[in-house]
Amino acid sequence: MVAPQFVLRDTEGTVHGPDEWSRAQAIVLFFTTIDCPLSNSYVPEMNRIRQTYSNRGVAFYAVQTDTTIAEAEVRRHARDFAFSFPVLIDPRQSLVQFAEATATPEVAVLSNSGKVLYLGRIDNRIEDFDKRRSVVTESDLRNALDAVLAGRPVPHARTPVVGCGINFVTQEKKP
Amino acid sequence: MKRIIASAACALIFAGICMAATPTFNKDIAPILYQNCATCHRPGEVAPFPLLTYQDAAKRAKLISTVTEKRYMPPWKAEPGYGSFANERRLTDAQIEVIKSWAEAGAPEGDINEKPVQPVFTEGWLGGEPDQVVKMPVKYSVPADGPDQFQCFVLPLNLDKDVYVSLLEFRPDNRRVVHHALVFLDPNGAGRKLASADGMYPCFGGPRIPVATLTGGWAPGAVPGARSQEYARPIPKGADLVLQIHYHPSGKPEEDQSSLGLSFSGPPSRGRTAAIMFNTRINIPPGDPHYVVKSSLVLPRDVELGGITPHAHYLCKEMKIAAYLPDGSVEPLIWIKDWDFNWQGGYQYKKPLALPKGTRVEMEYTYDNSENNPRNPAHPPVRVRWGEQTKDEMAVAFLAVVLPSPSDVQSFQQQLSAQYLETIFSGEVTLEDLPPEMTPQQRQTVTMIFNLFDKNKDGKLDREEVAALLEFVRSRR
Numbered sequence: 145m146v147a148p149q150f151v152l153r154d155t156e157g158t159v160h161g162p163d164e165w166s167r168a169q170a171i172v173l174f175f176t177t178i179d180c181p182l183s184n185s186y187v188p189e190m191n192r193i194r195q196t197y198s199n200r201g202v203a204f205y206a207v208q209t210d211t212t213i214a215e216a217e218v219r220r221h222a223r224d225f226a227f228s229f230p231v232l233i234d235p236r237q238s239l240v241q242f243a244e245a246t247a248t249p250e251v252a253v254l255s256n257s258g259k260v261l262y263l264g265r266i267d268n269r270i271e272d273f274d275k276r277r278s279v280v281t282e283s284d285l286r287n288a289l290d291a292v293l294a295g296r297p298v299p300h301a302r303t304p305v306v307g308c309g310i311n312f313v314t315q316e317k318k319p
Numbered sequence: 320m321k322r323i324i325a326s327a328a329c330a331l332i333f334a335g336i337c338m339a340a341t342p343t344f345n346k347d348i349a350p351i352l353y354q355n356c357a358t359c360h361r362p363g364e365v366a367p368f369p370l371l372t373y374q375d376a377a378k379r380a381k382l383i384s385t386v387t388e389k390r391y392m393p394p395w396k397a398e399p400g401y402g403s404f405a406n407e408r409r410l411t412d413a414q415i416e417v418i419k420s421w422a423e424a425g426a427p428e429g430d431i432n433e434k435p436v437q438p439v440f441t442e443g444w445l446g447g448e449p450d451q452v453v454k455m456p457v458k459y460s461v462p463a464d465g466p467d468q469f470q471c472f473v474l475p476l477n478l479d480k481d482v483y484v485s486l487l488e489f490r491p492d493n494r495r496v497v498h499h500a501l502v503f504l505d506p507n508g509a510g511r512k513l514a515s516a517d518g519m520y521p522c523f524g525g526p527r528i529p530v531a532t533l534t535g536g537w538a539p540g541a542v543p544g545a546r547s548q549e550y551a552r553p554i555p556k557g558a559d560l561v562l563q564i565h566y567h568p569s570g571k572p573e574e575d576q577s578s579l580g581l582s583f584s585g586p587p588s589r590g591r592t593a594a595i596m597f598n599t600r601i602n603i604p605p606g607d608p609h610y611v612v613k614s615s616l617v618l619p620r621d622v623e624l625g626g627i628t629p630h631a632h633y634l635c636k637e638m639k640i641a642a643y644l645p646d647g648s649v650e651p652l653i654w655i656k657d658w659d660f661n662w663q664g665g666y667q668y669k670k671p672l673a674l675p676k677g678t679r680v681e682m683e684y685t686y687d688n689s690e691n692n693p694r695n696p697a698h699p700p701v702r703v704r705w706g707e708q709t710k711d712e713m714a715v716a717f718l719a720v721v722l723p724s725p726s727d728v729q730s731f732q733q734q735l736s737a738q739y740l741e742t743i744f745s746g747e748v749t750l751e752d753l754p755p756e757m758t759p760q761q762r763q764t765v766t767m768i769f770n771l772f773d774k775n776k777d778g779k780l781d782r783e784e785v786a787a788l789l790e791f792v793r794s795r796r
Contacts, residue, residue, distance in 0.1 A: 179367050179368040180367070181367045181495075181569065181570075184569055184570035184571070185464060185568065185569065185570045186570065187463075187464075187570040187571070188463045188464040188570060188571075189464065210378060212374065212378055224571055225570055225571045226463075226571065271693040272389070272391075273385075273386055273389060273391040274389075274391050274657075274659050274661070274662070275659075275693050275694060276661075276693070276694070277693040277694070278466075278633065278693075278694060278695060278696040278697075278698070279696075279697075279698035281698065308379070308382045309379075309381030309382045309385060310381075311377075311378040311379065311380070311381065
């Protein structure tokens with residue numbers, strides 16, 4: 145597995161690249177878009193997860209998946225929702241394609257060499273669009289990070305995501 | 320490209336099999352969206368994104384296809400063919416199929432000449448500029464995440480005379496967090512006593528005011544009816560409105576200050592009131608996936624039924640209400656197969672239903688208190704009884720009744736109260752079965768009656784003792 149060769153800017157103008165990943169124990173990508181309510185509702189929980197795992201060497205990034213939204217709007221949204229980690233602008237969806245993300249809010253956990261160790265939901269709060277679990281019983285992302293940091297295999301490496309399907313950028317882009 | 324392949328395939332196979340060309344936005348999708356979605360999915364309205372232009376829809380084609388196929392959107396919980404409702408928001412199977420093939424084909428735009436004209440929507444108050452606007456007393460702060468919030472706001476009307484309201488419209492302020500709202504009439508200031516200095520108090524199942532009457536509600540997509548003096552609602556002077564709002568955290572701290580618009584008219588020619596159906600005898604064992612609660616009500620006179628508002632909490636999964644007319648015919652009133660507390664609301668009939676005296680309305684609600692019910696607030700499940708809190712359950716239906724004249728309302732309610740007592744005192748009863756929202760005075764009265772009829776003083780009323788009690792109640796009707 146070859147680490148993806150990308151250089152992406154975040155909403156505050158900082159440039160991020162694979163060299164940054166090689167220094168981390170693991171990388172979390174949080175696929176999001178500004179107008180997906182399910183995705184937005186997870187920002188506070190993602191901030192809490194970052195708080196817990198960032199001092200254990202895990203690097204966190206959000207990835208804006210809808211390429212049609214103006215960067216200024218993505219920046220305003222990142223500030224409004226108080227993301228505590230960089231929100232990457234990914235105009236060619238390179239990270240979406242690399243991780244094979246399909247919906248927001250989906251998360252990927254990568255090894256520092258870029259291997260996708262986990263892809264799926266953050267937890268099982270959202271059972272379906274109209275069914276929310278009152279009590280979360282599976283904290284999939286936390287469990288995956290615990291496993292990766294302990295050098296164990298991730299128990300459920302793929303889990304289903306309920307959310308807003310990502311629209312892929314096509315080669316022959318419509319005007 | 321896909322379209323070219325599809326047309327080529329059409330040319331190869333003979334025309335009879337090649338049913339329809341690939342749907343396009345302009346020809347097939349836009350009409351569906353404009354008719355069923357755009358009332359909410361337009362700038363400034365409750366939905367999270369607009370669905371007006373090709374770009375709006377095309378980039379969300381997969382999402383639109385998924386949520387329509389699951390019938391999550393448009394939100395409409397009542398089963399088709401079981402009650403005929405105004406403003407029904409429901410796609411046909413064929414429409415859902417068209418959306419799906421459009422999304423699978425890569426969401427083509429199609430011929431611009433086939434695009435329908437974008438509908439013109441009313442901005443602001445949907446029912447026109449109201450005569451009086453009452454706003455929530457303070458901005459309510461909704462935290463970024465955590466459980467949903469249920470808050471009651473007392474809206475003093477400060478009326479110096481009785482008025483008649485021909486239209487009551489709720490206008491949400493912060494549409495990212497307001498999930499639904501109910502409006503109650505509080506005739507004697509009970510809400511003010513419950514409220515803190517800023518005029519609000521937490522309330523989940525209801526306003527916690529025994530004498531409050533439900534006078535209106537709002538859920539996304541709700542359309543206010545026409546102003547009508549014939550059906551105007553009397554609001555006595557001194558009364559307050561209590562607004563219950565269900566807030567849904569959005570992911571960031573939010574504030575809301577929603578308002579109600581009131582339009583006034585002269586006195587109505589018809590009487591409007593509610594017949595409440597309920598069963599407080601709920602006692603669901605933990606783990607029970609199929610617990611049934613029933614209740615019935617016999618209409619003491621001819622009425623017209625304008626609408627119905629079923630109510631239960633998170634464990635309820637199915638609701639069915641039907642009217643059995645004296646001539647043996649059955650009028651289906653409402654059937655919700657997958658009850659969702661988050662999408663509760665009132666259902667108005669397309670045409671008021673004439674229900675003659677002696678009609679028996681029967682409700683049957685089913686509850687799932689198992690571990691497999693993701694909405695179960697308890698994990699692991701616990702025993703659940705009647706109550707107004709999140710962890711409790713309810714079995715209630717408000718029937719919006721129209722009577723020939725406003726003067727009929729009082730006698731109608733008196734006739735019903737005897738039946739309410741029968742509902743409470745059905746089967747064996749102990750004082751613990753009394754609904755917790757009873758006022759101390761009501762509780763005292765009922766306890767007195769209870770002790771009077773508990774001949775053998777064993778702390779419960781057996782069938783015989785209940786029969787004697789009901790005989791007494793009926794004789795005083």
